Amino acid sequence: MTDIGDLSAQLADVQRRLHELPDDAFAEKFALHKERDVLRDQARTYAEDLDKGRGTKELLAELAALRSQMHSIEGQRIDLVYQAGSGGASSSEMGNLGGIALNRGMDDAMGLPKIKARIGLLKGILTDRGVEIPEASF
Numbered sequence: 651m652t653d654i655g656d657l658s659a660q661l662a663d664v665q666r667r668l669h670e671l672p673d674d675a676f677a678e679k680f681a682l683h684k685e686r687d688v689l690r691d692q693a694r695t696y697a698e699d700l701d702k703g704r705g706t707k708e709l710l711a712e713l714a715a716l717r718s719q720m721h722s723i724e725g726q727r728i729d730l731v732y733q734a735g736s737g738g739a740s741s742s743e744m745g746n747l748g749g750i751a752l753n754r755g756m757d758d759a760m761g762l763p764k765i766k767a768r769i770g771l772l773k774g775i776l777t778d779r780g781v782e783i784p785e786a787s788f
Contacts, residue, residue: 654697664685664689701772701775706776710776713772716768718788722764724757
């Protein structure tokens with residue numbers, strides 16, 4: 651397997667070539683997207699193999715830190731029930747739709763989807779080891 655430095659360089663090269671192509675170079679872009687996907691899969695496998703080599707205590711510590719970070723991000727969300735208040739039905743529905751969109755945007759901006767994916771990966775590794783995963787403590 652290629653080392654992570656080589657994978658990073660190859661991914662950067664593919665990305666550079668993608669940006670250099672004209673907008674109408676559909677076939678070339680498709681081929682580069684496929685190449686990028688293969689390289690990303692290799693990088694993901696490499697990272698997973700590194701995680702599998704880490705100690706259980708270290709993984710549990712990272713899991714606890716990520717859960718805390720996730721809880722903090724989720725605590726900053728807009729409270730849709732509170733925001734709806736006593737307004738009319740239509741204003742409440744529109745407020746909820748806007749609040750949902752804002753919450754999703756804030757989650758994305760703060761990296762919540764990646765944090766949740768990382769938590770899932772860590773839980774999978776720990777479960778494979780037969781480790782009982784502690785409940786989150788908040």
